[in-house]
Amino acid sequence: MSRILIVEDExxxxxxxxxxLxxxxxxxxxxxxATQAANLALSSDFDLMILDLGLPDKDGMVLLGELRGQGFGQPIIVLTARDDIHDKVHGFEAGADDYVTKPFRFxxxxxxxxxxxxxxxxxGNSNDNILTIGPxxxxxxTRQVQVSGKPVDLSAREFTLTETFMRHAGQVLSREQLLDLVWGYDYDPGSNIVDVYVGYLRKKLRSDCIETVRGMGYRMLSLR
Known part of the structure; x- marks a missing residue:
């Protein structure tokens, strides 16, 4: 039975x-x-957090960044009345896994x-926190990525896509699988967003780290 932490003042x-639920x-x-949310999130075993941004003691976006910085790795779904695209982008960059605007359908x-x-x-197992594929x-x-010992700046979505590829290194993942694993409910199967983000990772990590398997999808290679 999954445990969900609801951070909401209404x-x-x-x-x-x-x-x-x-x-x-x-x-x-x-x-x-935010104070109680931080104490609970960092001291208890939750599977997912639902986070409102308009909290009485601290902006939820600040709390989101602080939790990610302190090692809270479970999924966080932002649930907020802020529907501006810049707020949504900021939320994903701060570490949100999903972003739902109010009013919403359950x-x-x-x-x-x-x-x-x-x-x-x-x-995989939440205790398996360090992944390594070649360099x-x-x-x-810490939500950090390094290549040959040098830190690489990735957005939240790029980080999740990198983790997905590393978890399935050597395995061909279709665009539909990647949309489901990384973007979830947000994009339709006809979107080219996967191809765009694979391009980002090739530029930021290594040009040869992800192979295109024609007609099937993408595969992360074992690098040296």
Whole structure:
């Protein structure tokens, strides 16, 4: 049974989320502000966090960055009334795994939660925090990537895509699989967003790190 931490100060929304999630088999814990959320997130074993940005004691975007900086590696879904594209981009850059705007349909939020939990499960054991493929090293706790000992600046989405490839090194992953694992509910199968981000990684990591398998998808190679 997955445990979800709800960080939200609006009682009506909290009640709605708790009832809906518990009815779908989840265990929930509620934090009404950033201080309690940080204490709970870093001291308890949660599988996912739902995070409002308009918290009474600290902006949720700040809390998001602080939690990622302190090693909270579980999926975080931002749930907020801020629908500006710049806020959404900022959220992903700060470490959000998904971004849902209010008002929202519970069915959509539930689908996103299941997608994020499925991705986390496929990524493997949460204690396996250091991944290494040839000269590329990824640290899940610090969310840092190095190539030949030199740090590489990756966005949150680029980091997740890199981790996905490293978890499945040598395996061909189709565009549809990558959309599901990395972007979840956000993009349709016809999107070229995967190709765009693979291009980013080839530039930032190594040009030969990801092989295109014609008609099938992409594969991370074992590098030297």
């Amino acid at each position: 009682p009506r929304i909290v009640s709605f989320l708790v009832k809906g 518990q009815a779908n088999g989840f265990t929930t814990t509620h934090a009404p502000d 069915e959509e939020l539930l689908a996103r939660i299941k997608a994020r939990l499925r991705t986390a499960h496929l990524m 590329i090293m990824l640290d899940r706790l």
